[in-house]
Amino acid sequence: MIYEIQIGDATRKLELTCNAGAWSVKLDGQPLSTDVALVSPGTVSLLLAGRSFTFAYASADPSSVWLGAAGHETRAEVRDPRRRLAQRPFHQTGRARLTAPMAGKVVRLLAEVGATVEAGQGLLVLEAMKMQNEVRSPKSGTLVSLAAAPGAAVATGQLLAEVE
């Protein structure tokens, strides 16, 4: 199995093979001497040049993995080139998309569609876990859409507004 692993800005190519229950690993084309053990569901142990790494992991979906070990954690995007998982669409327009930073409820709107807004100006107030937070415009421009109404529940990452 060949995977592309993206962690932060770095993309690594990883080749996994299994022979008689033992895994061997190639990282970026180079064999990696490591002993691998799945010690319990959600935990993998790696011995790498004598160092012990115990990773706790959780997968939100097949292409995204959370990993934590020894006081560090990261998110990894995993692509299997052979399976050609859907490429993520990339938005490159002059339009700034403002998404909900948290799941919550829209308390009130602070601007109307068509209004000229300044960078940092509050566009709406979102409440979650009893805290009210102003969601501010990322740039100066015109508020071209506002996809939320007072009282509406929104999920993390949901589109709230667009400023052009």
Added chain:
Amino acid sequence: MPSPTSTTPPFQKILIANRGEIAVRLLRACRDLAIASVAVYSDADRASLHVLLADEAYRLGPAPAAESYLDIDRVLDAARRSGAQAIHPGYGFLAENPAFAAACRDAGLVFIGPSPESMAALGSKTAARRLAQANHIPILAGTVDAVASLAEAQAIAARIGFPIMLKAAAGGGGKGMRLVASAAELPSAFALAGAEAGAAFGDASVFLERAVLQPRHIEIQILGDRHGSLVWLGERECSVQRRHQKIIEESPAPRLSDPTRAAMGQAACAISAAARYHNAGTVEFLVDADERFYFLEVNTRLQVEHPVTELVTGLDLVQLQIRIAAGEPLPFAQADIVRRGHAIECRICAEDPEQNFMPSPGPVARLVSPAGPGLREDSGIYQGWTVPLEYDPLLSKLIAWGEDRPQALARMRRALREYQLGGLRHNLGFFRRIFDDPEFCAGRTDTGSVARLLAQPPPPSLAPDAAWQDAAAVAAALATAAALPPEPAAAPAVSAWQRAARTDSLR
């Protein structure tokens, strides 16, 4: 110190009118005292840990707190149905509501906390400030009464000068609280503070006071019985805050002289005695750079950070609360109280440090809790549970004890390294950074420390090294391989790993 005098349980059954980690903490105290515990829950909390651990559990109502945990009639109805003799309110929700304490009394139930009269005298910050003034305890310039309108707030702010602090007259926890640096910021801050206070406490009134810059927040734990005996159990420094909410508390306070500590303890006892206070309470002070202290407010309840005091005094504050509520006398006097070592607590919250600590509810997909010498964890979560978005983001409290501050910090550092929490955003990484900060380790903190730390880029020493990055890439691939969908006729004995290996060998 003498142990509690009574050996018979003070009650047979106690209802816990709360949720999350504090409800779990309270029912554990009940179990230690051989008292049956009754949990209550909203529809969002059916699977919550406090419901799973309690002896009995009763549904209150829908998820919104106003229709469940804040609904006095529903809580009292659950108490009647369960046959509980007493109610512990925890913190938040109804804990500082004198009407609830009075309703318990009227229903023939013991409220584990102060009397409604003491709560009314101390619970409102404006009333407490008046009482402090009358007892010659220093307070900050500002309004003693809630301000009625923005115009009034503007007039008062112009008189006492900026910066000012806006605060909710009812409740605490940073909700309804805003630092206002200039007159231009006042209108929007006043509206937000009022709305937040109204949503959180059902009372939108706010007051304002002159803000002390770079202040330290130090509080005194007090405990009094129903027979007039009142002691203070040392202080807690709670200066490390974000969004005006404490995230790290410790005792003793670094850099506090013994005379100041004693003077604060005496002031705390004086204001509590003036309100004829009994049960556990906390008197909060601001301390400036010259160790002058100013009375802030009294929290007429058990505090979130009470374990810090428990670890340095060796006392179980919740058990003592229960015994005091049953009418037992305090089993010790001020001179008997010995504080030993240093304790420090981290509040682990479902929030995103990269998004200005916004709450971030979600699934607890993976949880590995730390253990070992000098550690305590008061948690309200378990792996597989989903944190609801309706309530406070506090997930768990991690508390470390050491013979001295460096040992307590080292143990916390070790615990933060062991702790793994995946599936939702949390502040563990932020704590790791704080415990690596030379200023914090030297005890030089004030309420602006977090903001100053966040203004700097994280030190490179905190980033994982190349070997960790390599190992993470391998672990990510293995995790994906292990998560392959089950084969149609997969035998239960075949693990995902074996399936992954088999799939691979077929390629």
